Amino acid sequence: MQDAADALLALGAEGLQLTPGNAPCEGFLDDLRARGVPVRTHHGFDARALRRPVWSPSAECLVDADSVHPPRDVDPASAHWVRRAKSGDFHALTLETMYPGYALGTGDALTWAMDLGLKLAVDVAHLHIQRESGVLPGHVWRRLQDYPSIHEVHVSANPGDRDAHHPLRPDTFGLEWARARRADGTPLILECYMHRLSDETRRTQVALCRGTT
Known part of the structure; x- marks a missing residue:
């Protein structure tokens, strides 16, 4: 560490x-x-x-973290998670937008979360997978960009079919929007696999997040 x-x-x-x-x-x-x-x-x-462990089988959050993934659809917690979210149990949590196979992994689920006013950590790489999977309509992405309760933004690149945590490119989906949220004070978190990169490439990644390259 x-x-x-x-x-x-x-x-x-x-x-x-x-x-x-x-x-x-x-x-x-x-x-x-x-x-x-x-x-x-x-x-x-x-x-x-x-x-x-993050979720108990009854969908109780077991960690005190700034942001958490919601459970996978196959997790024991999944059956209880939606009910507890509707009841307001998770309004103190910041929940990460995910991809198909997880709660908050589709445009319909994101609409539901925004309607509930849940705090979100928006991972634009996960949204890219949603979009490439055909489950993120443009109107949901546009609404999410202006959603007031975004507490973190996560960025990395991927080919659209898996969460690969590849290095950013200048044309990475959502990067320009992520920079704008950073400028407004929202924490911007780079999640690519930095340990696989040279020092020069690592510095380029940081510069891409800041919009200085």
């Missing part, structure tokens, strides 16, 4: 999103806090483990 954080901060990152998957590192969070690094926690992040 510490090595990954140091490599990203050396790029001039304004903060870090802490996500599941890195091997635990003793004192990791204490070190970031002592250095004054802004952090946002995501989904099943745990500083002491690879990941934590």
